[in-house]
Amino acid sequence: MTARIGVVTFPGTLDDRDALRAVRLAGAEPVSLWHRDKGLKQVDAVVLAGGFSYGDYLRAGAISRFSPVMETVIDQARSGMPVLGICNGFQILTEAHLLPGAMLRNNHLHFICRDQKLRVENAETAWTAEYEQGREISVPLKNVDGRYVAAERVLDELEAEGRVAFRYLDLNPNGSLRDIAGITNAEGNVVGLMPHPEHAVEPLIGTGGTDGLGFFTSILKKTVAT
Amino acid sequence: MTLDTVKHATETPESELPWKELGLKEDEYARIREILGRRPTGAELAMYSVMWSEHCSYKSSKVHLKQFGEKAPENDALLVGIGENAGVVDVGQGYAVTFKVESHNHPSYIEPYQGAATGVGGIVRDILAMGARPVAVMDPLRFGAADHPDTKRVLPGVVAGVGGYGNCLGLPNIGGEVVFDSCYQGNPLVNALCVGVMKHEDIHLAKASGAGNKVILYGARTGGDGIGGVSVLASETFDDTKPAKRPAVQVGDPFQEKLLIECTLEVFREKLVAGIQDLGGAGLSCATSELASAGSGGMRVDLDSVPLRDATLSPEEILMSESQERMCAIVEPRHVERFMEICEKWDVIATVIGEVTEGERLEIFWHGEQIVDVPPGTVAHEGPTYHRPYARPEWQDALQADDAGRLPRPATSGELREQVLKLVASPNQAAKSWITDQYDRFVQGNTVLAQPEDAGMVRIDPDTGLGVALATDGNGRYAKLDPYAGAQLALAEAYRNVAASGARPLAVSDCLNFGSPEDPAVMWQFAEATRGLADGCLHLGTPVTGGNVSLYNQTGDTAIHPTPVVAVLGVIDDVARRTPIAFAEEGLLLYLLGDTREEFGGSAWSQVVHDHLGGLPPKVDLDRERLLAEILISGSRDGMIDAAHDLSDGGLVQAVTESCLRGGKGARLVVPDGLDAFTFLFSESPGRAVVAVPRSEELRFTDMCGARGLPATRIGVVDGDAVEVQGEFTVPLGELRTAHEGTVPALFA
Numbered sequence: 016m017t018a019r020i021g022v023v024t025f026p027g028t029l030d031d032r033d034a035l036r037a038v039r040l041a042g043a044e045p046v047s048l049w050h051r052d053k054g055l056k057q058v059d060a061v062v063l064a065g066g067f068s069y070g071d072y073l074r075a076g077a078i079s080r081f082s083p084v085m086e087t088v089i090d091q092a093r094s095g096m097p098v099l100g101i102c103n104g105f106q107i108l109t110e111a112h113l114l115p116g117a118m119l120r121n122n123h124l125h126f127i128c129r130d131q132k133l134r135v136e137n138a139e140t141a142w143t144a145e146y147e148q149g150r151e152i153s154v155p156l157k158n159v160d161g162r163y164v165a166a167e168r169v170l171d172e173l174e175a176e177g178r179v180a181f182r183y184l185d186l187n188p189n190g191s192l193r194d195i196a197g198i199t200n201a202e203g204n205v206v207g208l209m210p211h212p213e214h215a216v217e218p219l220i221g222t223g224g225t226d227g228l229g230f231f232t233s234i235l236k237k238t239v240a241t
Numbered sequence: 242m243t244l245d246t247v248k249h250a251t252e253t254p255e256s257e258l259p260w261k262e263l264g265l266k267e268d269e270y271a272r273i274r275e276i277l278g279r280r281p282t283g284a285e286l287a288m289y290s291v292m293w294s295e296h297c298s299y300k301s302s303k304v305h306l307k308q309f310g311e312k313a314p315e316n317d318a319l320l321v322g323i324g325e326n327a328g329v330v331d332v333g334q335g336y337a338v339t340f341k342v343e344s345h346n347h348p349s350y351i352e353p354y355q356g357a358a359t360g361v362g363g364i365v366r367d368i369l370a371m372g373a374r375p376v377a378v379m380d381p382l383r384f385g386a387a388d389h390p391d392t393k394r395v396l397p398g399v400v401a402g403v404g405g406y407g408n409c410l411g412l413p414n415i416g417g418e419v420v421f422d423s424c425y426q427g428n429p430l431v432n433a434l435c436v437g438v439m440k441h442e443d444i445h446l447a448k449a450s451g452a453g454n455k456v457i458l459y460g461a462r463t464g465g466d467g468i469g470g471v472s473v474l475a476s477e478t479f480d481d482t483k484p485a486k487r488p489a490v491q492v493g494d495p496f497q498e499k500l501l502i503e504c505t506l507e508v509f510r511e512k513l514v515a516g517i518q519d520l521g522g523a524g525l526s527c528a529t530s531e532l533a534s535a536g537s538g539g540m541r542v543d544l545d546s547v548p549l550r551d552a553t554l555s556p557e558e559i560l561m562s563e564s565q566e567r568m569c570a571i572v573e574p575r576h577v578e579r580f581m582e583i584c585e586k587w588d589v590i591a592t593v594i595g596e597v598t599e600g601e602r603l604e605i606f607w608h609g610e611q612i613v614d615v616p617p618g619t620v621a622h623e624g625p626t627y628h629r630p631y632a633r634p635e636w637q638d639a640l641q642a643d644d645a646g647r648l649p650r651p652a653t654s655g656e657l658r659e660q661v662l663k664l665v666a667s668p669n670q671a672a673k674s675w676i677t678d679q680y681d682r683f684v685q686g687n688t689v690l691a692q693p694e695d696a697g698m699v700r701i702d703p704d705t706g707l708g709v710a711l712a713t714d715g716n717g718r719y720a721k722l723d724p725y726a727g728a729q730l731a732l733a734e735a736y737r738n739v740a741a742s743g744a745r746p747l748a749v750s751d752c753l754n755f756g757s758p759e760d761p762a763v764m765w766q767f768a769e770a771t772r773g774l775a776d777g778c779l780h781l782g783t784p785v786t787g788g789n790v791s792l793y794n795q796t797g798d799t800a801i802h803p804t805p806v807v808a809v810l811g812v813i814d815d816v817a818r819r820t821p822i823a824f825a826e827e828g829l830l831l832y833l834l835g836d837t838r839e840e841f842g843g844s845a846w847s848q849v850v851h852d853h854l855g856g857l858p859p860k861v862d863l864d865r866e867r868l869l870a871e872i873l874i875s876g877s878r879d880g881m882i883d884a885a886h887d888l889s890d891g892g893l894v895q896a897v898t899e900s901c902l903r904g905g906k907g908a909r910l911v912v913p914d915g916l917d918a919f920t921f922l923f924s925e926s927p928g929r930a931v932v933a934v935p936r937s938e939e940l941r942f943t944d945m946c947g948a949r950g951l952p953a954t955r956i957g958v959v960d961g962d963a964v965e966v967q968g969e970f971t972v973p974l975g976e977l978r979t980a981h982e983g984t985v986p987a988l989f990a
Binding site: 029030032033066067069071123126128129155157211213214216219220221 | 677681688700990
């Protein structure tokens, strides 16, 4: 039996089908979840995909965080279910206070789409166990509200506890504090990042690399093992 | 004010209506009276005026556009031709592809962000209405001089609008063009292309048949934006003496459109739709009259049921409103409940606003009284046809006589090197990644190639690797020198770009951007360009499947360069065989395919170095283009070439620069016998490409070229970290990169 990984579709979610494909390519069973349903269809883990849920009205992720599906996701995440938030999903996780900090408009004020180099700073989370610590990976980045900010105290705490999961390399594309591209909660089950690993899972497609596949094979191993 | 009902119109035949203000000519108004046998009501007049405008009726252009049908090549792949929302092409394996390029020029000058955004929105709905899932967009853009202050207003707004809308829809932007020329200063060209994919059985058409079937309007509420946008914006040139027309530009909401896409695809999937039409230019007037005239019966619409954003709108305004993100579906009564459920699921407002009737009339009611009673075909299709006078302009001979071959050429190697750097750094030839990086090219996870590649390519079947490639090209400078040749050169370039990516060109869509049709010189340009394009498509076997005409792109008496933009769609059986432009491995041998002649008329070199436009454009040879395409496709399919780049504006040096920088490798070039270094580097002879061939494949490749009669000249090797032209000069890649990539950010960031 393989792991069942859910991908939530909110109105305005864009990368849900890509995330489902990534789950399938990793060998897990993709399960579509709908924002209005509280039930999670017995999935072992959840991916909150990128996009502009609810049109990003008010603030990116601010409305989605109150959707019926998120009530269950928040509950279960607190009891240890692995959750990965990509881009808009990361924004939703911070709005839901599952992860600290917030995302502001990029410092250059433009949408930016590029092949981004990252360093995996924490290879012990549920979503990064297949990487080695310090591994440099290349995955697409695309956002307009991607500048990670948090209070100095919070940043120090994240650093001290090894909870900075990914850092931008070569170029900080949006002015994120301390080059932070993604973080994890203390338990390592909830991870959020701005770049898009689900777009780097097949040779030829996108940037042509498969550096993002490790997120999905990590969770497969983790959930099947437990 | 009393409601101008049909009854009232019959009783008050002498009432004066503002037909002139709505852009109708006296004989057109007389024709409407003749059709109806009475004066039109205000609502009827609104409908006729907007549907008979240049934008909707193609009244100046249609006598010329007919050629695309008359000269259409035999092509088994064409499933739906000109006349529908977009043409549909068979790409094999049961898949059909629909694509179209359209303009949103005038609105984008007035309000760059919304104009460009709603241009994307409109073309996406056209594709959706055919039954297809939109899978990619492209944007050919043309602006005034790069250093002009107004370009700094227009460009960032347009780019943000294209990105802001397209990125929120989840459609990868895989290519297009950005061109600067002072001729576009007051008339930027904002063209937008969308491509969609479906199975053959999913093709939907815009027709209303079956008496009793319901007419459902769904999507956004109808508001006061874009009222008269079509007739006012598309039929007049910009003139400083008139008041600003900002309110006439529509305002887009991409979030609403994304919901509309998913909702529409779901109602298609459940086969709930008998006919469908998007609401674009002319809003409900267009959708109801087109649906009704294409179907078998009539239609009755109750305007009171249209959900409004502004309760004070008059019935005429509701009929003309161009509020975005709306669609109109014809649904059998037994499917209405399920249709509504799906709309509710996606938070899309849906309302039954009428039904298909047994009669032959389009009847519209307001507060229980009839305000429209017309034969729908007369509104939708029987607009006027103009045979506008056209004449070759007097200045054409002098322009062509001003031969670019006489311009001073670089006298020394140092000067040659200097001009190479100047060329690749010029705004038109410089890298556009600062712009295209503001568009999402990865979403949907099927993008194989995107800008700066020769063509954009998306996979449409993950199991078999079937994919489509698209390129858009246009060169107003060539077309100004010779509109017939210019249109064919645009076609040839897009065709060549698609072939260079490894795909087989199949079909064409065009966006014809010209000045005022009331100027015989412009009309001649239009006639020549359409004739050239139709002849070219016939020759290459690629039918025009649909497109768009944008006229009145002029300020005062000065028209833009005639700018036919041509999109070519190609198919590739397995995207794994695609050919990128990057020279990525040292040791690859570089071959120049085709013949290089001294052709500099309209060239990038003549513009950048001499600010000159004159002479004749390069000579078109469509047989050669076809042969070159066959070689490029075979080379890709049989693994003989690792990279290919078409040669067009800027010539060989531009192509080599882009390929080297993309691959991060240098090249050593040798000027072939019989050519001088200048012509070798800068000539813009068409029918050429540069390819990178692995040593192991060299013999096989040159044998193939020899056997088929295509000149292939070995010009060098991928090597080192500089571009070296032996005996002339060397430019380190770093210096080349700074020159090529620094320009656009320096201007606009």
